[in-house]
Amino acid sequence: MCLQSDLVDADVDPAVIEATRSALHQQLEDAELIHQPDEAHLQTAKERSEQLNFAISSLRRQLDAQTRDVVAPRFDAIADTSPRVASLKASIDAITQLRESWARVHTINADIRSLKSERRRINKDIKEKSEQLKARQSLLGDLSTEFGRLLTSWNLPWVDTAVIDRDTFLPAVNGQPFESLQASGGGITTSVNLACSLTLLKFGLDHADVLVPSLLVIDSPRKAFGNNDSDRQRASEIYSRFRTLADAYGERLQLIIADNDPPPVTSDSFGKVEFDYDNPMVPGVSHPGPDHVSRLEETADE
Structure with a gap:
């Protein structure tokens, strides 16, 4: 390692190596023992996820089937109603203008009544003065x-x-x-x-x-x-x-x-x-x- 000189075989203790190997092998077995429940749990989770995905798909199909006859007509009704709403708004605007026109008409009618009353009074005065x-x-x-x-x-x-x-x-x-x-x-x-x-x-x-x-x-x-x-x-x-x-x-x-x-x-x-x-x-x-x-x-x- 890192330009160090290789160990001489005479310097390696076989017993140590064997002990190390046994320890590593034991650790591997322990890891496999720990891994097996985790693997089983992961597999169970995958199966559960697949089941849930299937259930979600089923629910989506059911929801689509249930809302097809409920929501779609509403959208059609909304689409059909929008022009009517616009027409009604235009009618309201027209009625508002007519209301203003009628208000002016009422004012004019009041003026006409006043003028007619004044005309009757003047005609009466003219008649009296003529007499x-x-x-x-x-x-x-x-x-x-x-x-x-x-x-x-x-x-x-x-x-x-x-x-x-x-x-x-x-x-x-x-x-x-x-x-x-x-x-x-x-x-x-x-x-x-x-x-x-x-x-x-x-x-x-x-x-x-x-x-x-x-x-x-x-x-x-x-x-x-x-x-x-x-x-x-x-x-x-x-x-x-x-x-x-x-x-x-x-x-x-x-x-x-x-x-x-x-x-x-x-x-x-x-x-x-x-x-x-x-x-x-x-x-x-x-x-x-x-x-x-x-x-x-x-x-x-x-």
Whole structure:
């Protein structure tokens, strides 16, 4: 061994060798004795393993046989159900969208109901206003008729037709609007204004829903007319109208007429206050003195 010199046969003891051989042989026999049970146990284990493998195979075949009719149809059913599930999901999405659409429809229907209610209210208001307008138009027609009757009763040579315009609610004579009549001046303007004012005064007294003052102040009604017989006759007719109103309505109205001449007609309903340089004020009203008054021209200049 390892470059050591071989033993010389003379150095080997045969007895030792024999003892060693016997010991080794004994160990081998002991090992075989130990190996035999292990070999038998291994063989038993192999046989048991084969039996178990056989049992496992049998059980697998049984399981396959048992699940073939149970699991496979389930998989087929699952496979068949999957498209239906997808279809149902699509239907749910569609229904969700429809629900949102229906919600908008309900909102629109609520708006429509509100608008219909508002329309009914407006139509009712329109009907009421139309009836009121119709009544007002009837009143305006009556007012126009009375105005035309009064103005034509004065036998004015320039009057053919006289009405109250339905658009402007102002007098119109011979088709001419009130602005043109005002521009004419003189007796035409005075007659038209006076006839319109008297008509409104009487109409307001006869119709409680027509709100016009029951006070009328007239300044110099005869100033714009001439002094011939027809003019004096016309003045007499105008004052006759004053007297008719005063006699008919009494204390319900008040007429204040400022004129240069005494009334051409008499009436117990008339009261007269005369002014001159010595008595320039209404009786009972004291003059504050010249130092406490100013002329209208001076006031206008300011």
